Structure formats: structure tokens, C-alpha cells
Amino acid sequence: MERTMADSGSEDIAVIGNTDLTPSESQNNVRNTMFEKGTNLLKRMEISVAEAEKRTGKNAVNMQETYTVYLIETRPVDAVQEATSPVPDSLWRRYSEFELLRNYLLVTYPYVVVPPLPEKRAEFVWHKLSADNMDPDFVERRRVGLENFLLRVASHPALSNDKIFRSFLTEVEGKSLEGNRVRDRISSEGIVSSSCADSRIKALNATFRVKNPDKRFAEMKHYGDELQSVISQLLRVRARAADRLYGVYKVHGNYGRVFSEWSAIEKEMGDGLQSAGHHMDAYAASIDDILEEEEHYADQLKEYLFYADALRAVCRKHELTQYELETAAQDLCSKKQQQEELATGTVRTFSLKGMTSKLFGQETPEQREAKLKMLEAQIEEGEELVKERNVESGEFVKGAWADIERFKEQKDHDLREALINYAIMQISMCKKGIQVWNNAKECFSKM
Amino acid sequence: MKLLGAMMQIKRPRFYSDSNNSVPSEKSPPVSIPADISGEMLDLDEDDDLEVFSKGTSLTDGNSLNPSTQTSPASMINQYKFQEEEEDADAKDLFVTVDNPESHVTAIETYITYRVVTKTTRSEFDSSEFEVRRRYQDFLWLRGRLEEAHPTLIIHPLPEKFVMKGMVERFNEDFIENRRRALHRFLNRIAEHPIFSSGDDFKIFLTAAPGELISHKKQGAGFLSRMGETVRAVAASVRGVRNRPDEFTEMLEYSEAFSQKISALHKVTQRISKEQREYLEELKECGPTLALWSSCEEALAEPLRCMADSLDRCCQETEEQLKHINDELIPDLHEYVLCTDTLKAVLRRRDNIQADLEAKAEALASKKTERESESKVLSLAWDSLVGRSPEEVKQHKLHKLNGQIKEIRDELEKLEDRQEWANNALRSDWTRWKKIMRTDLQSAFIDTADNNVKYYEKCLAIWESFLHSQRAEAEGNKNVDYS
Numbered sequence: 001m002e003r004t005m006a007d008s009g010s011e012d013i014a015v016i017g018n019t020d021l022t023p024s025e026s027q028n029n030v031r032n033t034m035f036e037k038g039t040n041l042l043k044r045m046e047i048s049v050a051e052a053e054k055r056t057g058k059n060a061v062n063m064q065e066t067y068t069v070y071l072i073e074t075r076p077v078d079a080v081q082e083a084t085s086p087v088p089d090s091l092w093r094r095y096s097e098f099e100l101l102r103n104y105l106l107v108t109y110p111y112v113v114v115p116p117l118p119e120k121r122a123e124f125v126w127h128k129l130s131a132d133n134m135d136p137d138f139v140e141r142r143r144v145g146l147e148n149f150l151l152r153v154a155s156h157p158a159l160s161n162d163k164i165f166r167s168f169l170t171e172v173e174g175k176s177l178e179g180n181r182v183r184d185r186i187s188s189e190g191i192v193s194s195s196c197a198d199s200r201i202k203a204l205n206a207t208f209r210v211k212n213p214d215k216r217f218a219e220m221k222h223y224g225d226e227l228q229s230v231i232s233q234l235l236r237v238r239a240r241a242a243d244r245l246y247g248v249y250k251v252h253g254n255y256g257r258v259f260s261e262w263s264a265i266e267k268e269m270g271d272g273l274q275s276a277g278h279h280m281d282a283y284a285a286s287i288d289d290i291l292e293e294e295e296h297y298a299d300q301l302k303e304y305l306f307y308a309d310a311l312r313a314v315c316r317k318h319e320l321t322q323y324e325l326e327t328a329a330q331d332l333c334s335k336k337q338q339q340e341e342l343a344t345g346t347v348r349t350f351s352l353k354g355m356t357s358k359l360f361g362q363e364t365p366e367q368r369e370a371k372l373k374m375l376e377a378q379i380e381e382g383e384e385l386v387k388e389r390n391v392e393s394g395e396f397v398k399g400a401w402a403d404i405e406r407f408k409e410q411k412d413h414d415l416r417e418a419l420i421n422y423a424i425m426q427i428s429m430c431k432k433g434i435q436v437w438n439n440a441k442e443c444f445s446k447m
Numbered sequence: 448m449k450l451l452g453a454m455m456q457i458k459r460p461r462f463y464s465d466s467n468n469s470v471p472s473e474k475s476p477p478v479s480i481p482a483d484i485s486g487e488m489l490d491l492d493e494d495d496d497l498e499v500f501s502k503g504t505s506l507t508d509g510n511s512l513n514p515s516t517q518t519s520p521a522s523m524i525n526q527y528k529f530q531e532e533e534e535d536a537d538a539k540d541l542f543v544t545v546d547n548p549e550s551h552v553t554a555i556e557t558y559i560t561y562r563v564v565t566k567t568t569r570s571e572f573d574s575s576e577f578e579v580r581r582r583y584q585d586f587l588w589l590r591g592r593l594e595e596a597h598p599t600l601i602i603h604p605l606p607e608k609f610v611m612k613g614m615v616e617r618f619n620e621d622f623i624e625n626r627r628r629a630l631h632r633f634l635n636r637i638a639e640h641p642i643f644s645s646g647d648d649f650k651i652f653l654t655a656a657p658g659e660l661i662s663h664k665k666q667g668a669g670f671l672s673r674m675g676e677t678v679r680a681v682a683a684s685v686r687g688v689r690n691r692p693d694e695f696t697e698m699l700e701y702s703e704a705f706s707q708k709i710s711a712l713h714k715v716t717q718r719i720s721k722e723q724r725e726y727l728e729e730l731k732e733c734g735p736t737l738a739l740w741s742s743c744e745e746a747l748a749e750p751l752r753c754m755a756d757s758l759d760r761c762c763q764e765t766e767e768q769l770k771h772i773n774d775e776l777i778p779d780l781h782e783y784v785l786c787t788d789t790l791k792a793v794l795r796r797r798d799n800i801q802a803d804l805e806a807k808a809e810a811l812a813s814k815k816t817e818r819e820s821e822s823k824v825l826s827l828a829w830d831s832l833v834g835r836s837p838e839e840v841k842q843h844k845l846h847k848l849n850g851q852i853k854e855i856r857d858e859l860e861k862l863e864d865r866q867e868w869a870n871n872a873l874r875s876d877w878t879r880w881k882k883i884m885r886t887d888l889q890s891a892f893i894d895t896a897d898n899n900v901k902y903y904e905k906c907l908a909i910w911e912s913f914l915h916s917q918r919a920e921a922e923g924n925k926n927v928d929y930s
Contacts (some may be wrong), residue, residue, distance in 0.1 A: 444889055
């Protein structure tokens with residue numbers, strides 16, 4: 001069943017005690033409430049990642065490789081509603097292109113908690129799932145994840161208006177170079193802003209200390225750390241539990257086999273045993289579907305695991321902004337100090353210049369004049385820079401904080417829904433169990 | 448072979464019991480046997496076989512212990528069956544429980560005793576309630592006696608002797624409880640069996656004070672007679688049985704097949720228990736992780752805590768479900784694994800009895816042949832040397848042979864009766880056992896299915912209440928304006 005992670009609809013409160021999926025919960029195309037209240041883009045356009053296909057081609061080092069491409073379909077909303085939907089616009093893109101898009105967004109909107117992509121490699125796997133990227137189940141879950149990513153971006157007030165993003169969704173170049181132009185544009189845009197972006201990214205990875213850390217951001221970063229740690233742990237435990245539960249159910253299949261063999265040597269008991277055996281087989285088989293559905297909820301958790309990372313990235317970028325501001329302010333301060341020293345001739349603090357001038361005599365008045373002029377210019381520049389950085393920082397903080405609030409609301413809503421859906425799934429699993437064992441009990445009674 | 452036969456002749460005047468004959472006949476006979484008969488019968492004692500033999504029959508000729516003249520084994524068995532039906536119709540009149548294990552410390556050893564409480568309305572018991580303490584060895588003794596007395600009847604197995612396996616201690620609580628349960632079932636099965644429950648050994652087990660029991664135990668079949676039994680059994684099984692009737696071959700085949708199936712079921716169940724235990728261990732970590740998470744959250748804290756709570760409760764239910772498998776289903780299946788050993792032993796003994804019979808028939812045949820040839824032989828020169836007339840010698844030899852043949856024929860008849868009795872006993876007990884097995888295993892599986900249904904129902908309730916609490920809260924929050 002095609003269901004994006006953002007789908008829900010459980011705001012449809014059913015009668016108390018009714019634990020079946022409400023009609024809206026089971027619909028494929030009901031949007032997350034967060035999406036509905038969202039953006040112009042989503043009001044006009046329907047976006048989906050409809051299919052996945054295998055391709056082979058030559059890669060950068062001219063070697064054959066196999067990869068998967070995903071079909072992005074877009075359609076004007078009114079057309080869908082009128083049920084006269086024309087063929088949607090569509091284009092194929094592979095995972096690495098999504099990565100490029102996301103990196104671009106990260107750099108261009110540093111104050112935004114950018115939605116994460118589905119995982120690059122399968123992690124927190126329990127034994128039945130393969131960790132192979134080519135595995136059809138993995139591909140299918142990735143398809144859902146990519147669709148979710150696009151919808152998240154499309155529902156973000158700032159990101160949805162980005163031109164590159166729009167092109168990513170709709171621009172189709174010539175048959176052989178699908179999406180190349182967008183990729184190039186992303187790269188080139190990247191290069192243009194990369195000189196500052198590169199240094200920024202490098203700086204992000206370096207350690208630096210901020211003198212006056214913003215308490216709120218520090219707390220947020222700490223929260224991101226905690227969230228990441230606790231979700232990782234939960235995913236690990238879940239994977240192990242799933243493994244074990246799989247074992248429990250599957251071993252019951254052996255009952256089926258032995259009952260069947262036993263029934264062959266019994267006269268009166270045979271029929272009861274035989275039919276009980278069938279129910280044991282059914283029980284053993286039922287775990288496959290159960291765990292596949294459970295994987296779905298693991299994916300929801302994973303999304304927020306990666307979101308935690310995005311949150312921390314914003315906090316780090318804030319720190320960097322703060323650091324740059326402090327650096328500029330500090331530079332300015334020291335330049336002003338130098339100016340003062342030169343002007344008044346007093347050496348307030350120890351400096352090599354002071355020493356050498358003491359030892360070797362002062363500079364000439366012309367030299368001093370020149371130096372003072374230079375310092376003045378630098379100070380002017382410095383003041384400009386500080387003003388700029390202040391504004392940048394202020395804007396960053398404002399934007400980041402607004403987005404973090406938005407993110408918090410979304411996370412609370414989504415995760416609460418995930419918990420509810422998990423409970424619904426457990427209920428369905430219990431009901432199946434009751435049915436199977438009641439059936440088996442009936443068969444045993446006829447033994 | 449002849450020697451053994453002779454031994455048997457001397458030691459076992461009664462054909463159908465292999466033991467109990469060293470007990471002096473002064474011992475009071477079972478109540479239901481008329482006193483005059485008990486006097487006539489050689490070495491009569493509390494042999495419970497006699498119960499069957501004598502109930503409802505009118506033995507006017509006390510001399511003929513040989514039932515083939517009076518009542519055929521077939522009619523004996525009819526009485527057995529009749530008695531069984533009678534007992535089915537009657538309400539149960541003997542209730543026995545095994546409980547209250549206690550440690551008993553002496554200078555030499557420490558062991559566990561169990562309390563055995565009997566409530567009965569049977570007339571052969573002096574009072575209506577008894578309470579004694581017994582240890583595992585005492586149960587072993589009882590079963591051994593029953594086995595000796597009834598080689599072809601199927602006796603419920605005892606829990607196994609303690610074997611140093613893994614980390615199970617002898618005084619481990621679970622081990623003791625499992626053993627107690629199994630001992631309880633054992634005694635109840637004996638009590639329900641028409642033949643076993645009417646014997647003196649059983650009665651003494653239930654009622655005797657410790658000193659009494661010890662002295663009674665010492666009166667059991669002596670070492671020599673048991674040795675004789677074992678030697679005979681070995682010889683018989685080496686000899687092998689020639690013409691086993693099809694019905695018993697079928698039983699043997701069934702025993703083999705059943706043994707395989709029940710062992711397989713036991714193993715499968717043990718495996719399920721293991722996997723379930725490991726699943727439970729993992730599940731136990733989910734709750735705490737969620738609780739940890741909820742401590743970092745604000746709005747999400749409550750639902751996360753609720754879910755942590757739900758998961759913890761599910762863990763408890765899983766623990767209980769697992770307990771049922773370990774404490775009930777697995778021991779139940781294990782008992783039937785042990786049963787299959789009993790089945791095979793019983794069939795083997797029946798075969799041995801038949802082998803004995805066949806050997807005796809062979810002996811008779813060869814003696815007859817000898818007689819045939821002897822009557823044609825001319826006297827030897829030696830005899831004439833010794834001074835006896837050839838005719839005299841021949842007559843002497845023939846006379847001797849005839850004597851031997853008569854002896855053998857008598858023994859043969861006894862063996863034939865013994866065989867028939869054993870076969871009939873086995874046949875009815877087999878049917879009885881199969882019925883009980885079916886009931887036992889059926890109810891074991893039904894209980895397990897029931898237990899599993901309850902488990903899922905409880906978990907269902909836990910998740911429904913979680914859902915209810917969350918939806919109620921969402922209902923409350925629904926009016927929050929998200930824009």
C-alpha cells in the first residue's frame with residue numbers, strides 16, 4: 001500500500017472503543033495536516049514519486065554501474081479535482097540528484113531545519129531485511145521516503161518557493177541528459193556561493209569557541225543530541241525485538257508439520273490435529289506482513305533521527321554566525337586600540353611594535369600619519385562588517401527560531417500520530433492472534 | 448533354558464506373577480478374596496492380580512489355581528473391563544494430592560519430602576483421610592513394585608531423576624515445583640487405574656507411617672529373584688520372539704512413531720519458549736528507552752510515557768504467557784515423552800513372555816522327538832554289561848521321558864495362560880492408555896490455545912486503552928489553531 005510517512009488523518013476521531021482505522025486513515029492520498037495548512041505550491045500542485053526503475057549506464061570513471069531512478073510526477077491540483085487529469089508531468093531522477101538538491105538547500109537556507117532524505121544505506125536492519133540497496137523492499141521504502149522528502153520541502157514556507165527546487169520537480173531536458181541542466185545549475189549556484197559556503201562548511205567542521213553562546217541554541221543542540229541518541233537506541237532495540245518475534249512465529253510452523261505427521265498415525269485424533277496444524281502454519285506466516293508494516297513505523301522514527309541531525313546543523317550554523325560576529329567585533333576592537341595607541345603615543349599593552357620602537361626609535365611622523373590613515377580605513381570597514389554581521393546574525397536567529405518552532409510543532413504532531421498508528425498496528429496484530437488461536441482451540445476440541 | 452525353566456518352577460508356582468512370592472502367606476490377603484481360596488493358593492499374598500481374578504467369580508474348586516479350568520483369561524479380562532466401566536460409572540472415590548515440598552536435613556544427606564494427602568470412601572481403607580510425607584525414592588519404589596507385579600500394564604511415568612544438566616539445581620524452586628506436579632499426576636493416574644489402585648503397595652504408600660513403609664519395602668522381592676527376572680529377560684530378548692501377532696507389531700510401530708512425534712513436539716515447544724524468552728528480554732528495553740525520551744520532550748512527554756507504560760504492561764503479559772508454556776505445556780509433553788519408554792518396555796516384556804512360551808514349546812517338541820526315537824532304539828551294549836535287560840533300560844528311559852514331558856507340558860500350559868493373560872491385559876490397558884493420552888494431550892493443547900488467546904486479549908486491551916487516551920487528548924487539542 002502506498003502510504004507516505006506524512007500521511008495520517010487520524011484527526012478524524014472515531015467512536016470511543018473503535019480501534020479500526022478510520023476511513024481517512026486508510027486513504028492513500030490524505031495529506032498530513034501540516035501539509036494542508038501549507039504552502040501555495042502544494043495548493044496548486046500535486047507531487048508524487050510514483051515509480052522506481054533500474055538503469056545501467058557509465059559512471060564518471062567510465063565503468064558500468066546499475067542504479068535506480070525514481071519517477072517524479074507533478075500535476076495541477078484543479079485538474080485532479082475535476083477528474084479530468086491530464087497526463088502528469090514527469091521526470092526520472094536518481095538518489096544522488098536528491099542529495100545534490102538537499103545540499104543546495106542546506107547551504108542556501110542555513111537557518112532552516114531542512115527535511116532529511118531517506119537513509120543512504122539500510123541501517124538498524126533485522127535479519128530478514130537485506131541491507132542491499134537493490135532489494136525491492138528497500139527500493140520501495142526509499143521511493144516512499146523520497147516522496148515524503150519532496151512533500152516536506154514543498155510544504156515549507158521558504159523552501160517551497162525556491163526556483164531550483166521547482167526546476168528539480170518539473171524541468172525535463174533532452175532525452176539523454178535528463179535533469180542535467182538542473183544538476184549543473186545546482187552545482188554552479190553552489191560554486192558561486194561556494195567560496196563563502198566552502199569556508200563556512202569548513203568552519204563548521206572546525207572547532208571554535210563562542211564567547212557568548214546563545215542559551216536557547218545551546219539547549220536546542222543538546223536536545224538534538226539527546227533525540228538522536230534515544231531514537232537510535234529505540235531503533236536498535238526494535239530491530240532486535242523484531243528479529244526475535246520473527247523467530248517465535250516461525251517456529252510455530254513446525255507445529256503444523258509435526259501435527260500433520262502425527263495425524264497420520266492416529267485414527268480419531270487425526271482430523272483435529274491436521275486442521276490445527278493448518279492454523280499453526282497460518283500463524284507462522286502472518287509475521288511477515290506484521291513486520292513489514294512495522295518497518296513503516298521504523299521509517300517514521302528514522303526520519304526524525306535524521307531531522308535531529310538537521311536541527312543540530314542549524315544550531316552549529318548559528319554558532320558559526322555568532323563566532324564570525326564576535327571575530328569581526330574583536331578585530332574592530334583591536335584596530336581601534338591600535339589607533340588610540342598611535343594617536344596618543346602611549347603603549348598601553350605590551351606589543352612587539354612598542355618594544356621595537358623603544359629600542360630602535362619611533363617612526364617618523366609621515367609613517368605614523370600613513371599608518372593612522374590606514375587604520376582609520378580599516379576601522380571604517382570593520383564597523384561596516386560588524387554592522388553587517390550583526391544584521392546577518394539577527395536575521396539568522398529570527399529565521400532559525402521561527403523554523404525551529406515550526407519544526408517542533410511538526411515533530412510533536414507527527415510523532416504523536418506515529419505512536420497512535422503503532423498502537424493501531426499492535427491492535428490489529430492482537431486481533432489476528434486471537435482469531436488464530438481460537439480457531440486452533442476449536443480444532444483441538446475436535447481432536 | 449531348561450535350568451531357567453526349572454528355576455521358574457521352583458520359585459514361581461504362580462504363572463502370572465514374577466515376584467511377590469517370597470512374602471509369607473501369613474500376610475493378610477486382599478479383602479475381596481474369600482478366605483478359603485487364599486488358603487489353597489500357594490504363596491498367596493496381596494498380589495493385586497488376584498483382585499481381578501476373584502472379583503465376581505465363584506471359584507468352587509480352590510485347588511485349581513490354573514484358571515484355564517475355571518475361568519478363562521478372556522473372562523478375567525472381561526471382568527477387568529466390566530470393573531473399569533463400573534468404576535467409570537461410579538464417582539471417583541479416592542482423591543490424592545501431592546503438595547508442600549519441604550527440605551529434610553539429616554547427618555548424611557538433604558532431601559525433599561512431599562506431603563501426600565488422601566481422601567477416600569473405599570472400604571479397604573481404615574479411615575477416610577490420610578496424610579503422609581514421602582520422598583522421591585518412595586515414589587520410585589512404588590512404581591517399581593507395580594512394574595514387577597504387572598509387567599504388561601502401562602504405568603504412568605515418574606519425573607526424571609535429577610541429572611546434573613545445565614544450571615538446574617536439585618533444590619531449585621522451579622525444579623521442585625515441576626517435580627511435585629509430576630508426582631501429583633503420577634499418583635492420580637495410579638489412583639484412577641482399576642488394578643493399580645487396588646493393590647496393597649499403593650495403599651501402604653498412601654497410609655503407612657515412615658517406619659511401616661521401610662519395613663514393608665524390605666519385604667519386597669529379594670535380590671535373587673530379581674536377578675533371576677533380569678537374567679530371564681535378557682535371555683528372552685536375546686532369543687527373540689518368533690511369531691509376534693500382528694496387533695502387537697502394530698502397537699510397536701505405533702510406539703515408535705508416536706515417540707518420534709511427541710519428542711518433536713516437545714522440542715518445538717522448548718524452542719518456542721527460548722525464542723519467546725529472548726523476545727521478552729528485548730521488549731523489556733523498549734519501555735525504559737521511551738521513558739528516557741519522554742524526559743527530553745515537552746508536548747510529547749505524555750504520549751511517550753503512556754506508550755512506555757503500555758509496553759511495560761505488555762512485557763508482564765508476555766512473561767505470564769511464557770510461564771504457562773514452561774510450567775504446563777512443556778512438562779505435559781515431557782511426561783508423554785517418558786510414556787513412550789514405558790510403552791516400549793511393556794511391549795518388550797510381552798514379547799519376552801511369548802519368547803519364553805515358544806522356548807518351552809520347543810523343549811516339549813524336542814522331548815517328544817526324543818521319546819519317539821528312544822522307543823525305536825535297541826539297547827546298548829553297555830547296559831547289558833551293567834546287567835540290566837535291554838527292555839528294562841528302555842522302559843526306564845521312556846518312563847523318565849514321559850515324566851519330563853508331563854512336567855514340561857504342565858509348565859507349557861501355565862506359560863500359555865500367562866501369555867494370554869499378559870496379552871489381554873496389555874490389550875485393554877493399551878486402549879485405556881490411548882484414551883487417556885488423547886484426553887491429556889487434547890486438554891494440554893486447548894489450555895495453551897486458551898492461554899494464548901487470553902494473552903492477546905490482554906495486550907489488545909492495553910493498546911486500546913492507550914489509543915483511547917491519546918484520541919481523547921487529541922480531541923481536546925483539536926481546536927488548537929495551527930496557523
